[in-house]
Amino acid sequence: MRRAFGSSRIILSTHPAGALYQAFPPAEARRILRRLEFHYTxxxxxxxxxxxxxxxxxxxxxxxxxxxxxxxxxxxxxxxxxxxxxxxxxxxWMFTTDNAPRQRGRAYPATSKES
Structure with missing residues (x-):
């Protein structure tokens, strides 16, 4: 959990709401959840x-x-x-599905069978 820059709103990044109930007593978890805004990315x-x-x-x-x-x-x-x-x-942003095979080839070069 972290505070949003320049804001008093707390943002919970990748954790589900249930994680609060694992970390805090139920009343405290509910209090915190009321102050959260989830952004799923x-x-x-x-x-x-x-x-x-x-x-x-x-x-x-x-x-x-x-x-x-x-x-x-x-x-x-x-x-x-x-x-x-x-x-x-x-x-x-220049990545497209058309150039994906070429990009993938650079990231994962083919290995020779002799090695």
Whole structure:
């Protein structure tokens, strides 16, 4: 469980509601569940690659130096995010089902039978 950045709402990521009942007494689990909003996302999909790309851009354009003050870090991140959104920056996702065999071949090269 973690707090959403800049929000008082708690987000439970990949755990089912029943996990709260395993970790807390029933009354506490119900109290927490009332404050949660579940967002179910696949654990393995190309959208994760896009997230990793975006984090890499953030790291390269905004977090490329030491920022030792948490408040300044949040300000810098917000400033970067506003500029990126204003520029309507996008990730150009080029993977298609047509190029899947070629991509798979690079990830899983064929091995010779002699080895």
């Amino acid at each position: 696949p654990k393995h999909a190309s959208w994760l690659n896009m997230v990793e790309i975006e984090i890499g851009v953030l790291r390269g354009q905004c977090l490329d130096r030491r920022i030792d003050d948490p408040k300044r870090l949040r300000r810098e991140k917000r400033r970067w995010e506003r500029k990126r959104n204003a520029a309507r920056s996008r990730i150009r």
